[in-house]
Amino acid sequence: MTTQRPVPRLGVPGAASSGRLVGVDVARSLALFGMVAAHVGDVAEDVDWADPTSFGAVVNGRSAALFAVLAGVSIGLVSGRDRPPGPPEIGRVRARLALRAVVVVVVGLLLMALQTPVYVVLPTYGALFLLALPVLRWPRWALLLAAATCAVAAAPVALAIAPLYADAGMFGVQLGLVYPVVTFWTYVLVGLAVARSRPGGSVQQVLLLASGTVVAVAAYVVGNAAAPIPFDTTSAFPGVPFVPSGSDAGQAVAQVFLSPRDHSSSIVDVVGTAAIAVAVIALCRLLVDGHGPLVTRIAFPLSAVGSMPLTVYALHLVVIAAWPEMPQGPTTWWGFVVGAVLFAMLWRRFLGRGPLERLTARIAAAVPAPAAAPAAAPAPGNRPRA
Numbered sequence: 001m002t003t004q005r006p007v008p009r010l011g012v013p014g015a016a017s018s019g020r021l022v023g024v025d026v027a028r029s030l031a032l033f034g035m036v037a038a039h040v041g042d043v044a045e046d047v048d049w050a051d052p053t054s055f056g057a058v059v060n061g062r063s064a065a066l067f068a069v070l071a072g073v074s075i076g077l078v079s080g081r082d083r084p085p086g087p088p089e090i091g092r093v094r095a096r097l098a099l100r101a102v103v104v105v106v107v108g109l110l111l112m113a114l115q116t117p118v119y120v121v122l123p124t125y126g127a128l129f130l131l132a133l134p135v136l137r138w139p140r141w142a143l144l145l146a147a148a149t150c151a152v153a154a155a156p157v158a159l160a161i162a163p164l165y166a167d168a169g170m171f172g173v174q175l176g177l178v179y180p181v182v183t184f185w186t187y188v189l190v191g192l193a194v195a196r197s198r199p200g201g202s203v204q205q206v207l208l209l210a211s212g213t214v215v216a217v218a219a220y221v222v223g224n225a226a227a228p229i230p231f232d233t234t235s236a237f238p239g240v241p242f243v244p245s246g247s248d249a250g251q252a253v254a255q256v257f258l259s260p261r262d263h264s265s266s267i268v269d270v271v272g273t274a275a276i277a278v279a280v281i282a283l284c285r286l287l288v289d290g291h292g293p294l295v296t297r298i299a300f301p302l303s304a305v306g307s308m309p310l311t312v313y314a315l316h317l318v319v320i321a322a323w324p325e326m327p328q329g330p331t332t333w334w335g336f337v338v339g340a341v342l343f344a345m346l347w348r349r350f351l352g353r354g355p356l357e358r359l360t361a362r363i364a365a366a367v368p369a370p371a372a373a374p375a376a377a378p379a380p381g382n383r384p385r386a
Helices: 022-040 052-059 062-078 089-112 122-135 140-165 181-195 201-226 249-258 267-288 293-306 309-322 330-350 355-364
Strands: none
Touching: 022 052, 022 062, 022 267, 022 293, 022 309, 022 330, 052 062, 062 089, 062 122, 062 181, 062 267, 089 122, 089 309, 089 355, 122 140, 122 181, 140 181, 140 249, 140 267, 181 267, 201 249, 201 267, 249 267, 267 293, 293 309, 293 330, 309 330, 309 355
16 A cells, blocks of 8 residues: 655744754854845945944845855755765765855856846855865864964955956955955855864853853954054955055054954955854744744744755845945845745745755755665574564
């Protein structure tokens, strides 16, 4: 007699999930909305704590950093969480991640071809996925040590490669300059280390929230004391350290390594934004995960957006390209947020996985599972009885 398989309930809020961490999806939606605000929200360049109208500038740099840390978390989750597999399974995981990286790069290049005034981060993300392949089985301490090394090297490397882009146009600067690989590799390593942490429930998330908050505050206190942001940063370029004219040697070194300016690639910028990202992820998990179906339903509008980040990111750039005279400001940002939430909720509810996420998964699934080892034949005299 054949039995009928139960029909899965696609995207039903509060339904049993396949192991997704809803809090991570919520954090991913916040990163997406922050990047949209930086693109269409007409936010200030820098935060002036004496001017509340400038507070929207907190999305600058920190949203992209949160997205990159979450990329590291996602890589860790799909590669075994705190117990990455050994051979031959790890080879399959690496091959699938490599295919995902190719898809992300291709989508990024297509979005760059739209020639919007937005720096597209996806080609850098694809490169980071490839860089993650050799370190998937590294222990957490090694990942954090590598992240610290990259944080120190980020500014010098950014300065070293900047002359290579002297004649690059809008298309060229998006390939490794605006989003420097070493800088963003730090974020991915931190996210991978977070995913490799042993499950510890709420206690672990409280520790991550507290440590991320303390590290971020300490970094920005040091940065603002040692290298105050120049009054005029219009000459600064995203991803590259900026030294104001007239600075002496000490001030120049401080601006390169300790500037709190967003997208400066300084140690303060990289450490501060990474720590904020860890704190945001931990807070979202504390508020959402493990609290039952009711909280999952309440979080569904945000988690639906966060479950399809590639789709939502691509769609918002398509809309920007289709509406070249789009007004900038909070109203436009709210329009994007409401539109993204409605689209994601309906798609998730009735169709499940986002369209670009589904395409990526199908391409990655082309990598077959490793062949199972043949079972050993029973020894003579120990054959099973009929």
